[in-house]
Amino acid sequence: MVTSSPQVSFQVDIARPHSNLDLTIMQLIRHVIKRKRFNTPAPNSTPYPNFESLVFQAEEEFIMSLSLGTPPQRFAVIMDTGSDLIWTQCMPCYTCYHQPTSIFNPNTSSSFSPLPCTNSLCTGSRTKKCETNLCKYKTLYGDKSFTRGYLATDTFILGDYILNVSIPNIAFGCGDNNSGSGLDIVAGIVGLGRGPLSLVSQLKSKKFSYCLPMLGENMKGTLSFGSLADKGCNNASNSQSTPILVNPASPSHYYLSLVAISLDDILLPITKTTFEIKKDGSGGVILDTGTTLTYLVQEAYQVLKQEFITRTRLHVVFFPYTTDLDLCFQTPTGRNASSFNYPKLKLHFEGNVVLELPKDNYLTEDKRARTMCLTIMPSNGMSLLGSQLQQNFVVLHDLEKQTVSFFPSQCAYD
Structure with a gap:
């Protein structure tokens, strides 16, 4: 029909x-x-x-x-x-x-x-x-x-x-x-x-x-x-949303105002202007489903990387099959392996929107190699939030209000 x-x-x-x-x-x-x-x-x-x-x-x-x-x-x-x-x-x-x-x-x-x-x-x-x-x-x-x-x-x-x-x-x-x-x-x-x-x-x-x-x-x-x-947007009428920004140099992309990043509820020392759209059109943070990984500008990424190493307290490894990703750790073994807690990552957006990410949205494990890798990478010029970071959220674009909202959800269907 x-x-x-x-x-x-x-x-x-x-x-x-x-x-x-x-x-x-x-x-x-x-x-x-x-x-x-x-x-x-x-x-x-x-x-x-x-x-x-x-x-x-x-x-x-x-x-x-x-x-x-x-x-x-x-x-x-x-x-x-x-x-x-x-x-x-x-x-x-x-x-x-x-x-x-x-x-x-x-x-x-x-x-x-x-x-x-x-x-x-x-x-x-x-x-x-x-x-x-x-x-x-x-x-x-x-x-x-x-x-x-x-x-x-x-x-x-x-x-x-x-x-x-x-x-x-x-x-x-x-x-x-x-x-x-x-x-x-x-x-x-x-x-x-x-x-x-x-x-x-x-x-x-x-x-x-x-x-x-x-x-x-x-x-x-x-x-x-x-x-x-x-559909799937629980309490959508009461939800806090973050505005979609416009970059005149690239008006077709969905830019968001990322203002801070925290690990274990501790704000990282990243200057707010790090993620702003610059006058020449560079910079900014794009929301994109066509790219898997997430990319942060060097200034922000290096702070995140160092703090992640400090808080994880695991041995950083560099194996040939993991060097495609910038930061990998040797996973713990023994009695503490299953209960080991990796740092909790949160993204803070304009509008007091705090996106608390599940571990699988920013970390990937290779069990055969006993490694855990951060799936956030450094970038030059701009930042991008890829599809892995967005998984298991309903991501709602309200084009009348020019906002984006995130709602935790189980997105898998048989």
Whole structure:
């Protein structure tokens, strides 16, 4: 039953493509150390129904399912709050990576239409240009993945084959030249950023939320829009929220005002201005689902690292298979091993929001090597809160109030 009613709500099951691989969490993390998917803003269009969609983690990123075209062709795509563009590989493909499903063929969709060069989505960005009456685009991500092609519109179906919503005239990138490490499990990326070409902007959603399961779990989480976005937000009306900040130099990202970090309820000696957005557009703290690890600017990271070593009081180790991460400890043995307490990490945001993190959101254990590693890394220029740090929270974006709220939750679904 396909419907275009703006009041439709639904949930869809999504398979995990790497469920048959026996990878440890540490092996997954080693795949993602250099995977930071940032790109430039992009460009708006159409209102939207409420929907909820299950997402799952494939190695290091979260995947949602959608169908495109008339008749619909079904694909798996990465959901990414750190970018804007919706894109998929398209025929004829001049340079394309291998994907598990057939590449989208525009010629077989009766609802497909190239975007005119005069459309505001084409004229509003430096990443696009008119060529042979097509609105050409190119997007380069921080991990050197890229997509090139032209913009078009078509009908998107979000949901499963029984209960779903059909949304016409969604603009997306038809990529005929694409490449990138780790993209071979999907057909493309769905950007959920703040730019006009993102799914959030095109659907004119006032709210969306997601609930991400733990890294390494063969389980599903949820991505929800509209009235369903509040699902799992206990006492949402009384909750304290932190504002979404705007960085004029990068307006498509969700910046948060991180004001302090504490370990075991002791505030670290980090200057508040360390996390502020600078006048030149550098700095700031981005909330991003498209990156697994968390990155802090050097000044803050070095303070956290040293205090973590002091409070943990375990031997710091440097083994070849753990050196991808900056800080690892030899785990304790004997009677005290199971009761050993690692430092409790809290993030303090504007609005008196204190996010107390479960241990698994910032530490990862390699039991075979008897090591425990901090999954926070140093960064230059800006900070980023990745998906592992956000796991097992409902993360609610209220775009009308311009706030983000965190609600502890068990996000795993069978």
